[in-house]
Amino acid sequence: MYRLLIGLAIFMSVTVARAATLPSIYWSEPSGVFRAGIDGAGVAPVLERTDIGGIAPDRAFDRLFLTYVALTKPPMTPGVVASTSLDADTLEWLVFYVPTPKAIALDKSARVMAWSESETHSISVADYDGGNVHKILEPTPWIADINGLAFDPWERKLYFSFVNPLIDSLRPGGIARMNLDGSEQETVVDGLVAPQGLAVDHVRGLVYWADPEFGAGIIGRASLDGGDRKDWVSGLGSPQGVAVDPYTNQIYWTDAATGKIQTGTSFVPQVDVVTDRDQPNAVGLLIQSGLEGDTNDDGQVDVYDLNDVRNYFGRDPGPGPGDADLDGDVDIHDLNAVRNNYGSRFTAPAELNSVPEPSSALLALAGMLSLCAFAWKRKSPTLVRR
Numbered sequence: 001m002y003r004l005l006i007g008l009a010i011f012m013s014v015t016v017a018r019a020a021t022l023p024s025i026y027w028s029e030p031s032g033v034f035r036a037g038i039d040g041a042g043v044a045p046v047l048e049r050t051d052i053g054g055i056a057p058d059r060a061f062d063r064l065f066l067t068y069v070a071l072t073k074p075p076m077t078p079g080v081v082a083s084t085s086l087d088a089d090t091l092e093w094l095v096f097y098v099p100t101p102k103a104i105a106l107d108k109s110a111r112v113m114a115w116s117e118s119e120t121h122s123i124s125v126a127d128y129d130g131g132n133v134h135k136i137l138e139p140t141p142w143i144a145d146i147n148g149l150a151f152d153p154w155e156r157k158l159y160f161s162f163v164n165p166l167i168d169s170l171r172p173g174g175i176a177r178m179n180l181d182g183s184e185q186e187t188v189v190d191g192l193v194a195p196q197g198l199a200v201d202h203v204r205g206l207v208y209w210a211d212p213e214f215g216a217g218i219i220g221r222a223s224l225d226g227g228d229r230k231d232w233v234s235g236l237g238s239p240q241g242v243a244v245d246p247y248t249n250q251i252y253w254t255d256a257a258t259g260k261i262q263t264g265t266s267f268v269p270q271v272d273v274v275t276d277r278d279q280p281n282a283v284g285l286l287i288q289s290g291l292e293g294d295t296n297d298d299g300q301v302d303v304y305d306l307n308d309v310r311n312y313f314g315r316d317p318g319p320g321p322g323d324a325d326l327d328g329d330v331d332i333h334d335l336n337a338v339r340n341n342y343g344s345r346f347t348a349p350a351e352l353n354s355v356p357e358p359s360s361a362l363l364a365l366a367g368m369l370s371l372c373a374f375a376w377k378r379k380s381p382t383l384v385r386r
């Protein structure tokens with residue numbers, strides 16, 4: 001009985017600790033990876049490493065994936081693709097001798113990671129355990145500086161930002177996409193200056209990018225085929241990473257020049273979340289879709305969720321795959337959650353479906369700003385538009 005109580009106490013403390021960390025923002029700085037609550041509270045270090053390229057948290061798998069340069073050995077700078085606990089430094093190397101890895105993105109249903117390499121200007125993929133490594137974008141003369149990667153789990157496309165060294169222009173950058181096997185490569189956005197981080201809102205069919213431009217950086221946005229493109233936020237210092245929570249329609253970005261992490265919605269496009277940081281760069285979100293039966297947070301209930309429940313049925317309680325109802329275990333209730341909702345997809349609430357622009361939102365929202373203000377304790381809302 002005593003042992004049972006101890007076990008129960010440990011289980012409950014784990015559950016409470018997990019609940020407190022969701023949702024969270026993770027970001028990289030020159031000294032390591034940090035995290036904070038989605039409102040910026042509780043900033044804490046996760047791991048100390050230098051030369052971090054990209055980060056990508058996976059809530060359901062309970063790991064943070066990252067790339068960094070582990071050994072400097074000219075002329076090659078061998079890096080690693082690694083993962084660590086979401087809460088502490090329990091680093092595990094997954095792929096070794098990667099020449100200067102940069103961005104990383106995850107296919108959270110098939111559990112595949114994709115990363116770009118700065119030295120070879122290529123993109124590779126591997127399974128979450130580091131197996132089955134292969135290149136899906138070979139070096140080509142017209143692609144360099146692949147600084148951003150984002151995966152669309154509904155259309156199953158990998159987006160990447162790049163610069164075309166063959167274009168003699170001040171705007172040689174673009175965004176392209178392809179399948180995870182490297183096929184059907186196409187450019188969707190061009191005419192960018194130096195695109196960095198990317199994020200996909202698969203619920204609304206939008207791609208966001210950070211572009212420092214010439215010292216007056218922007219967060220740009222377009223539909224997934226490149227249409228309806230605009231500078232969504234402008235007048236930033238040096239925006240680097242961008243991340244989107246498609247289930248709340250909240251966009252986050254880092255600004256290395258101002259040391260800030262900021263957030264925006266359709267209505268309040270630029271609000272400080274975390275300030276006084278040292279050159280924040282890559283950013284990722286720890287979020288869940290809230291859709292019943294969606295074990296892996298991709299916003300749909302399908303065979304991947306069913307397989308997770310089957311494969312992890314009865315596993316030890318705690319964070320990990322297959323927990324469809326988020327109560328810390330994998331049992332018959334999780335199986336029923338998947339079965340009852342099989343084939344369903346997350347749909348954005350009606351008020352979030354239309355995405356008004358900051359300027360057109362101004363008039364409509366002049367009266368609502370005071371309403372919003374109390375919800376954002378630290379903000380002084382600033383509308384920025386070119």
Ligand SMILES: [Ca+2]
Binds near residue numbers: 293
């Ligand atoms: Ca799912």
Ligand SMILES: [Ca+2]
Binds near residue numbers: 324327330331333
């Ligand atoms: Ca469960």
